[in-house]
Amino acid sequence: MTHEEYFAALAEPRQGELRALHALIREAAPDLAPTMVSGLPGYGHYRYRYASGREGEAATVSLASRKNGISLYVSCVAGDRYLPELFADRLPGASVGRSCVRFKRLSDVDIGVLRELLRAAAETPPAGVV
Template sequence: MNIEEQIENYIASQPEPKRSDMQALHTYILQLLPGCRLWFLDGKNSENKTVSNPNIGYGMYTIKYADGKTREFYQIGLSANTTGISIYILGMEDKLYLARTYGKTLGKASVSGYCIKFKTLKDIHIDILAAAIQDGVNFTNAR
């Protein structure tokens, strides 16, 4: 199964209204980041144990670890969680930036150092989410 099929199956496996919201976000992110690399992580480690929620990833940047090693990873992540949806904006060095810049104007969402969580799409301002996503991508592309 290719990545697009895995993503399609993952979104289809979600209950409504989460399924429709995730499909809308997936389409929206693809429009924001045309031609970006797609990823799908099933949330399992090398022993096939579940270690996280599955994630759809968009874009690519290089993570640099303290020991000098590097790894390619996605810039933006989309995942279902128990209460709604999470958007991950990875690679930001300032862990307060997202909350400080978008927390008050995003709508009914919790914003941490790299994660924006909300129950449904109607709870947030999609244009503000788009600005946060674009900000994250611009930051990692500039590195």
Template sequence: MTAIPDRVEAYLAGLPEPKQADLRQLHARLLAEFPDARLWFSDGTNDDGKVVANPNIGYGEYAITYADGSSREFYRIGLSANTSGISVYVLGLDDKTFLARTYADSIGKATVTGYCIKFRRLSVVDVDVLHAAIRHGMGVDRRG
């Protein structure tokens, strides 16, 4: 199997501009800021090979615990291109109102939900505020 950094590079290289440049900028900053974080790549397919989501680059890790008591490792921060722009996923937050309460008013032209910050271009958001949200997500209690 191809190494994760190579899969990430192939994904980024296949994106149209300006999404490619924006995602490359975010990816480089995450790698620089969190050099020891686990790097993930999901091509968006399930175990049967069916496309169920957009491809995602992931950073960090935490355990997702399901209602049946089972759990699995997953990334804390995800980056993904979507049809209208870019999504930054901040996963593992117990308080699903935190992102919107804390960052929605100051981030710029973005939609902020319980776990996702979605925007058209990096230039329409305050990158420092975006990275504050990412840092928060990476620093949340590692137990999930």
């Protein structure tokens, strides 16, 4: 599946929202090449290995259409914290987990803050890089 196929399978308004988020990612982090990992549109690709020995492949940034909204996954770590955690207080319209930013609509979040988060992701190594 390609990014285009993923987006085309969505109903509006979600399709337009993910296309807009895709454009924002491409603008803010152009060096993170589009990829599909685990059936989700992703940007940047890396191999990881955790201390437990578990290995795999992941996207630096990925997005997903979920039943209750949109999820933006950012796997980059600064110090001992995932980047989304560092931006949580600036994204009050979103639910922010360790490496995920969840929101119902793109208009619920500050696009400028998302742009900063994505630029930081392009410059920060993902967790567990091999």
